[in-house]
Amino acid sequence: MTNQPDIEEKTRPDLQQTTLTLARYNRIAPVYDLMEILPERRFAPWRKRLWAMIPAGQILEVGVGTGKNFSYHPAGATVTGIDLSDGMLTRARRQAKKLGRPLDLRQMDAQQLEFPDNTFDAAVATFVFCSVPDPERGLRELARVVKPDGRIVLLEHVRINQPALVGQLMDLLDPLTVRVSGAHINRRTAETVQRAGLAVEQVESLAVRDLVKLIVARPSTP
Ligand SMILES: C[S@@+](CC[C@H](N)C(=O)[O-])C[C@H]1O[C@@H](n2cnc3c(N)ncnc32)[C@H](O)[C@@H]1O
Numbered sequence: 001m002t003n004q005p006d007i008e009e010k011t012r013p014d015l016q017q018t019t020l021t022l023a024r025y026n027r028i029a030p031v032y033d034l035m036e037i038l039p040e041r042r043f044a045p046w047r048k049r050l051w052a053m054i055p056a057g058q059i060l061e062v063g064v065g066t067g068k069n070f071s072y073h074p075a076g077a078t079v080t081g082i083d084l085s086d087g088m089l090t091r092a093r094r095q096a097k098k099l100g101r102p103l104d105l106r107q108m109d110a111q112q113l114e115f116p117d118n119t120f121d122a123a124v125a126t127f128v129f130c131s132v133p134d135p136e137r138g139l140r141e142l143a144r145v146v147k148p149d150g151r152i153v154l155l156e157h158v159r160i161n162q163p164a165l166v167g168q169l170m171d172l173l174d175p176l177t178v179r180v181s182g183a184h185i186n187r188r189t190a191e192t193v194q195r196a197g198l199a200v201e202q203v204e205s206l207a208v209r210d211l212v213k214l215i216v217a218r219p220s221t222p
Contacts, residue, residue: 013111017133022084024182025131029087032066035181040068043155046206047072047126050155050214057121060145062110062138063128064088067095070103080120082108110138115145122146126155129192130183139196143219152198154215155206159186162209193217 028035036043047069056076061069064081065088073079079101083089086107096103108114110125110132123142132138142152160166170186177185190203193215202216 013109013137014133018084018109018111021131021133021182024179025083025085026087028182029066029085029091032088033091036068042207043068043126046155046212046214050124050126050153053153053216054122054124054151058119060115060120060123060142062123062125062142063132064092064105065127066091067093067099069124069126070095070099070101073101073103078104080104080106080115082106082110082113084109110141113141113145117144118147119145120147120150122151122153124153127157127183129154129156129189130158130185130187131178135187135189135192136196139193139198143196143198146219148219150219152193152217152219154189154193154217155212156187156189156215157183157185157207157212158189158210160209160211166209189213190215 051069051072051074054074054077056074059073059077059079061079061081064083081092081103083092084107089105089107092105096105110128111134123146129135129138146152159170167186174184174186177183190200190213194200197220198217199220200215200217202214204214206212206214
């Protein structure tokens with residue numbers, strides 16, 4: 001007998017954490033748009049900018065939420081959207097219908113994508129990897145399903161490193177923000193993208209003290 005988990009168990013996402021994340025976003029879904037009214041004024045130009053970098057083609061949007069990116073999708077693109085939370089997806093479907101966008105929306109875990117390798121020309125996620133339980137695993141999945149010459153573009157709020165005290169405060173408050181909003185506030189997502197083996201092309205700070213970053217990567221280091 002051994003206490004080591006078997007190989008299959010080790011390759012699965014953490015079920016407990018993933019279930020918790022799903023429950024949190026199902027709880028938040030009815031009030032998400034209300035919570036985001038003020039921040040969205042800041043986010044809207046960043047979303048527009050990000051989507052201007054995405055070519056028409058087969059696009060994967062991960063963690064679509066209530067569909068805040070749908071109006072920015074490039075004309076002529078075929079977009080598949082996924083989200084862990086069925087509560088968020090219900091609202092996303094309503095938004096797609098309202099905008100008259102024929103999107104393929106599916107409930108799926110970013111940590112375990114049900115697409116073959118090299119399916120998409122690009123993948124996009126906005127404010128998602130702050131809440132994916134194992135972001136490195138999710139990013140490796142994006143790299144797998146995006147074609148080798150494709151792009152992975154993220155918009156993420158991250159931990160502030162300077163002043164150090166602010167970063168420490170974010171660490172302290174993180175367990176609370178996760179419970180309340182589902183999002184970690186102290187993730188170092190640009191570093192995680194690198195650790196996942198993606199080739200980072202651009203990291204740009206969009207907000208004061210590097211709080212929000214636009215991250216552009218290719219699926220793998222050449
Ligand atoms: C903060 S919301 C952002 C929603 C949207 N992208 C936006 O910009 O408004 C985070 C979203 O990521 C989703 N999410 C979290 N973990 C996920 C996972 N493992 N797989 C897929 N979606 C996930 C949540 O359900 C939620 O809809």
